[in-house]
Every structure is written in C-alpha cells, then in structure tokens.
Amino acid sequence: MPELPEVEVVRRGLERWVSGRTVASVEVLHPRAVRRHLGGGEDFAARLKGHRIGVARRRGKYLWLPLDDTDASILGHLGMSGQLLVQPEGAPDEKHLRIRIRFTDSGSGSAAGAPGTELRFVDQRTFGGLSVHDNTPDGLPDVIAHIARDPLDPAFDDAAFHTALRLRRTTIKRALLDQSLISGVGNIYADEALWRSRLHYDRPTATFTRPRSYELLGHVRDVMTAALDVGGTSFDSLYVDVNGESGYFDRSLDAYGREGEPCRRCGTPIRRRPWMNRSSYYCPRCQRPPRVARRG
DNA sequence: CAAGGCTCCTGATAGC
DNA sequence: TGCTATCAGGAGCCTT
Numbered sequence: 001m002p003e004l005p006e007v008e009v010v011r012r013g014l015e016r017w018v019s020g021r022t023v024a025s026v027e028v029l030h031p032r033a034v035r036r037h038l039g040g041g042e043d044f045a046a047r048l049k050g051h052r053i054g055v056a057r058r059r060g061k062y063l064w065l066p067l068d069d070t071d072a073s074i075l076g077h078l079g080m081s082g083q084l085l086v087q088p089e090g091a092p093d094e095k096h097l098r099i100r101i102r103f104t105d106s107g108s109g110s111a112a113g114a115p116g117t118e119l120r121f122v123d124q125r126t127f128g129g130l131s132v133h134d135n136t137p138d139g140l141p142d143v144i145a146h147i148a149r150d151p152l153d154p155a156f157d158d159a160a161f162h163t164a165l166r167l168r169r170t171t172i173k174r175a176l177l178d179q180s181l182i183s184g185v186g187n188i189y190a191d192e193a194l195w196r197s198r199l200h201y202d203r204p205t206a207t208f209t210r211p212r213s214y215e216l217l218g219h220v221r222d223v224m225t226a227a228l229d230v231g232g233t234s235f236d237s238l239y240v241d242v243n244g245e246s247g248y249f250d251r252s253l254d255a256y257g258r259e260g261e262p263c264r265r266c267g268t269p270i271r272r273r274p275w276m277n278r279s280s281y282y283c284p285r286c287q288r289p290p291r292v293a294r295r296g
Numbered sequence: 297c298a299a300g301g302c303t304c305c306t307g308a309t310a311g312c
Numbered sequence: 313t314g315c316t317a318t319c320a321g322g323a324g325c326c327t328t
Binding site: 096 | 298299301302306307
C-alpha cells in the first residue's frame with residue numbers, strides 16, 4: 001500500500017532509470033490502467049511515442065514524468081497495488097502487467113550490445129493507473145491541481161495547515177487522509193503518526209492548538225522520513241520499488257497491523273476498530289478517545 | 297461549499 | 313471440496 005515514502009522511492013528509481021530516455025512504443029494491456037486518460041489507450045500511446053522523458057516529480061502519492069518539448073506529463077498513481085518496474089526486455093510478463101513502455105535506446109534500436117530495459121506498470125487491483133495531462137503554469141498536471149503539498153515539500157506551510165485544520169468540522173484522521181489539506185498520508189502513516197502523537201483518531205480538528213498541530217506534523221514527517229530511509233514499506237509482495245526491491249519498514253510499525261500486540265510504550269494491547277470501511281489501530285491507553293460525545 | 301458515504305478491483309483467508 | 317463472506321483501501325464522484 002504505497003504512501004508518500006514508497007512513492008518517493010519509486011520516483012527516485014524513475015529518475016535514475018527512465019528520465020532522459022525517449023519512448024519508442026507503448027502497449028496498453030488493460031483499459032482500466034489508463035481510465036483517467038480520456039482519449040483511451042491508443043491515444044495514450046500516441047501521446048508518449050517519440051517524446052523524451054524529463055525529471056520525475058512527485059506530490060503526495062502522485063508522481064509524474066514531464067514529456068520534453070511538450071506542455072504535458074505522464075501522471076501516475078499506484079493505487080493499492082501498483083508497481084512501476086524497470087525490467088530487462090524479454091523478461092517474462094508479470095501476471096498483472098497492464099502497461100509496457102519501450103525506449104529507443106534499447107532493443108533493436110540499441111547501438112550498444114547490452115540488453116535494454118523497459119518500464120512496466122503492474123497492478124493487481126487496478127486502482128492505480130497512468131494518463132497524460134496538460135501541465136498548469138506551475139508544471140503540475142492539471143488534474144491534480146487540487147492536491148495539497150505534502151509534508152516533505154519544503155514549501156509546505158505549517159501555519160496554514162494549522163489554520164485550515166481549525167476551520168474544518170471533522171476529526172483528525174479524516175483530515176490527515178484528506179489530500180486537499182495535506183497529501184501523501186494514507187491509512188498506515190496516519191495511524192503511526194497519531195500513535196506517536198498520542199492522539200485518538202476521532203479527536204475533532206477544531207480542538208487542535210498550534211503546538212499540537214505542529215507536534216503532529218513533526219511526527220508525520222519523522223515516520224515518513226524513517227520509512228524513506230529504509231526504502232519504503234511492504235506488507236506483502238505487492239509493493240516493490242521501481243527495480244523490484246521490497247521495502248521493510250513494516251517491521252518498524254508501532255500501531256498499524258498490530259492488533260492484540262503490546263503497545264511499545266505502555267504494553268496495553270493495540271486495538272483495531274472499523275473506521276470508514278477500513279481499520280484504525282491505536283493504543284486505548286496512550287490514545288484516549290475525546291470526551292466530546294460522538295455522533296452515531 | 298463542506299462533509300461523509302459509496303464504489304471501483306482482485307486475491308488471500310476464514311468459516312461453514 | 314467448494315462455496316460465500318470479509319478484508320485490504322485511494323480517491324473520484326455523488327448526495328446531503
């Protein structure tokens with residue numbers, strides 16, 4: 001389940017292995033993988049062919065590859081199970097291979113004799129996908145203009161985040177998952193940051209003081225940075241980075257997925273609660289529910 | 297306009 | 313054995 005750290009690992013892999021290469025051909029093997037591309041698979045392929053890939057960029061969980069000499073980019077989202085793999089040409093197709101992108105510097109067009117590589121989008125659950133969009137004047141694909149900056153972005157405005165949080169009439173975990181308020185945080189890192197902050201997921205955002213908001217942001221950054229340092233999180237074999245290497249940050253999680261296991265601070269068994277059609281993991285002792293009566 | 301619920305999808309797993 | 317139910321969940325879209 002890729003969140004910001006995992007997507008950043010992928011972005012770095014793309015920058016290393018894909019940026020600067022020119023697209024020779026594109027194969028779309030599953031229409032759902034390009035469903036955000038309004039022109040369909042054929043148009044997607046046509047928009048890429050012959051264009052050189054610029055430096056890979058990322059905002060939150062979105063990443064994009066600018067197409068040089070155009071005002072457009074390939075936008076990608078990994079969804080739940082998406083992978084961008086750089087594979088040797090001729091390697092057996094993955095079971096859930098959705099899109100294949102070949103480059104001019106390999107295969108039959110290769111001047112060197114070395115086997116070339118291709119970029120593959122592999123996605124079991126097909127929540128992710130690739131598409132081409134025009135850029136805004138800021139160089140952002142237009143369809144993600146509503147996505148907020150992420151907490152690792154140097155231009156992220158902590159004070160504005162606190163102000164926005166105070167104005168919301170919602171609870172803290174919902175706010176953390178709202179990509180128009182702060183991007184890159186998913187269910188896993190939300191639970192981890194809340195555990196570190198000793199905050200219950202149902203605490204109303206309107207109760208947040210500035211120090212509390214800042215402390216939470218600090219923990220969000222710390223847990224993401226720690227995950228980045230070990231190359232991303234992996235809970236099953238679905239997530240691997242751009243070169244197919246799994247992360248292992250899941251061994252360092254304190255709350256997520258630890259139902260019944262002792263809290264690493266106080267020993268109380270971690271609880272799992274159904275929440276918004278998913279789960280929230282928290283320590284019932286360290287993260288006390290708000291006193292305010294909850295509806296429902 | 298904001299908030300919250302629904303839905304898309306596949307595979308692993310549990311229960312009967 | 314084989315079926316069904318449940319869970320994983322990001323984010324666009326729709327309703328209230």
